[in-house]
Amino acid sequence: MRKIKRRIKIYIPDPKFNDILITRFVNHIMKNGKKSLAYKIFYNAMKKIDLIKKNEKKSSVEIWKESLKNVTPHVEVRSRRMGGSNIQIPVPISSSSKITKAMKLLVTCASIRNEKTMANKLAFEIWDAFNEQGESIKRKENIHKMAEANKAFSHFRF
Template sequence: MRKVKNKEKIYLPDPKFNDPLVTRFVNHLMKNGKKNVAYKIFYNAMKKIDLIKEREEKSALEIWKDGLKNVMPHVEVRTRRMGGSNIQVPVPISSNSKMTKAMKLLISCASIRKEKTMANKLASEIWDAFKEQGEAIKRKENIHKMAESNKAFSHFRF
């Protein structure tokens, strides 16, 4: 067999919210193996979201999950070499990859914001994603536009 299916990782639930998705997000947020620092950043961001939300009846965790769903891309563009030229082929993404891409988009867009701490940056980016604004939403739309413009090559899927 050429393509071997990867085993799906099982994430333990986090201590505060008891949600494995939070652990997965914190693993992406973590740098140099400092998981406690990453948990502190995430939990402080959740506290900031609790302070930011005005009349929302949702909890900070639900706002974060909705923000992730809003940022989640459904297609991506992969490069394929055909007859001496490179063609960008739109390909649908698996649900696991969608979630990973959404998490990485949120974290990377939060890190380039011009605010004081990473918790503030992350809280602002999550709130913007929840409201369907911000850099992460723009990047997602950019990915979808690239796939739409290369729709003619969709029959070259791998």
């Protein structure tokens, strides 16, 4: 069987910053179709980042993009059945999948945090990722460590 080509989604830029990446990120924040609430959470997180940054000259959106870049994994491991056992094979990730995985990492790690509101959780997680610390960076490094540990099986690629 041949793989079916996925249709590329067309995103409408967000109303405040006019950026397509923000719309994609808000879609990952969104639960039960409440997009306006997800936008409020994101914009409140951007305001909180403006309050957090001290001597940083970058805008809150630039800080968010930098933290997204810091969290993006470059390889992942996929299971493949060889003989009687499953082997973890490291595989490079496509550019669109990298962005999606980074967004999911940021949102899931933010939801785990202990702050009061989701906007605060998201703001502090973005700030930690910008400074290359926090749970999302640890998970990214864990993904890379697994790929490095299974580098011997890289010639079994799909």
